[in-house]
Amino acid sequence: MGVQTTSLQWPEPPVLACPVLKLLHGQTALVTGASSGIGRALAIALGHAGANVVINYLGSPEKAEEVAKEIQRCGSRAISVAADVSKPDQVQLMFQQTVAEFGRLDILVNNAGIQLDAAFEDLTLEQWQRVMDVNLTGPFLCCQEAVRLFKKQGIDASLSCAAGKILCISSVHEVIPWAGHVNYAASKGGLMLLMKSLAQEVAPQRIRVNSIAPGAIRTPTNTAAWNTREAYDDLLKLIPQKRIGEPEEIGRAAVWLASDQSDYVHGITLFIDGGMTLYPGFETGG
Numbered sequence: 001m002g003v004q005t006t007s008l009q010w011p012e013p014p015v016l017a018c019p020v021l022k023l024l025h026g027q028t029a030l031v032t033g034a035s036s037g038i039g040r041a042l043a044i045a046l047g048h049a050g051a052n053v054v055i056n057y058l059g060s061p062e063k064a065e066e067v068a069k070e071i072q073r074c075g076s077r078a079i080s081v082a083a084d085v086s087k088p089d090q091v092q093l094m095f096q097q098t099v100a101e102f103g104r105l106d107i108l109v110n111n112a113g114i115q116l117d118a119a120f121e122d123l124t125l126e127q128w129q130r131v132m133d134v135n136l137t138g139p140f141l142c143c144q145e146a147v148r149l150f151k152k153q154g155i156d157a158s159l160s161c162a163a164g165k166i167l168c169i170s171s172v173h174e175v176i177p178w179a180g181h182v183n184y185a186a187s188k189g190g191l192m193l194l195m196k197s198l199a200q201e202v203a204p205q206r207i208r209v210n211s212i213a214p215g216a217i218r219t220p221t222n223t224a225a226w227n228t229r230e231a232y233d234d235l236l237k238l239i240p241q242k243r244i245g246e247p248e249e250i251g252r253a254a255v256w257l258a259s260d261q262s263d264y265v266h267g268i269t270l271f272i273d274g275g276m277t278l279y280p281g282f283e284t285g286g
């Protein structure tokens with residue numbers, strides 16, 4: 001008794017639209033909070049992979065323009081657009097500007113995020129609210145605009161076999177509790193289920209939604225954690241690989257996760273953290 005396969009109608013595997021080196025050739029990506037840190041590296045990596053890039057920023061046009069120039073140097077197009085991602089009217093305008101400039105959007109990267117730290121008893125409502133506004137309401141508003149646009153555009157098979165891709169830049173603190181950073185950890189935990197629930201909802205429309213969760217990466221946000229010998233040595237106790245991560249390492253993963261190379265990947269969080277989520281305290285004990 002052999003296994004009968006001949007009568008089964010398997011769907012055809014997707015045809016990958018992108019060449020290997022310029023994985024995102026001709027696509028358009030919008031990266032929020034892209035004038036510095038991880039956002040900057042994401043924008044440059046996507047640009048180097050052939051995407052036109054919208055560099056969203058708030059407050060530092062010169063730094064955003066410098067990112068745009070770096071992307072243009074390698075042959076992709078780039079514009080910088082100021083917008084507070086927590087304000088619906090500004091988000092709508094940013095998406096309109098994207099379509100006006102590049103004709104469409106293929107990739108949204110929700111990167112903009114802030115930390116406003118305080119011991120729990122001292123945490124003000126303003127600190128709580130602002131972190132939620134930027135880290136959680138921002139992705140909500142941007143995802144909503146992106147999903148509406150992706151559905152309107154449909155699939156352009158010459159660019160990608162998906163109708164659109166969304167990446168959320170989360171944090172190891174979507175799963176690691178963080179004393180003294182309750183607002184931040186709560187926003188990232190919320191982002192995780194926003195991402196997964198949306199991924200489930202829009203997968204049938206060939207829209208892919210995933211997250212990248214960086215650990216300690218050398219950026220302006222966490223300078224205090226790595227810019228003195230003492231702080232750096234302390235930090236390494238939390239990282240099995242015994243080094244801080246670099247923003248470019250997040251950029252490289254984002255290119256793959258936004259490309260057709262990962263077409264069957266929905267609703268995951270890809271941790272890029274040197275092992276920080278592996279309970280490093282158990283390395284020598286337990």
Ligand code: BGC
Nearest residue numbers: 171172173215216221222225
């Ligand atoms: C935070 C950093 C921190 C890292 C690891 C990130 O989400 O933004 O400040 O160093 O998590 O704790």
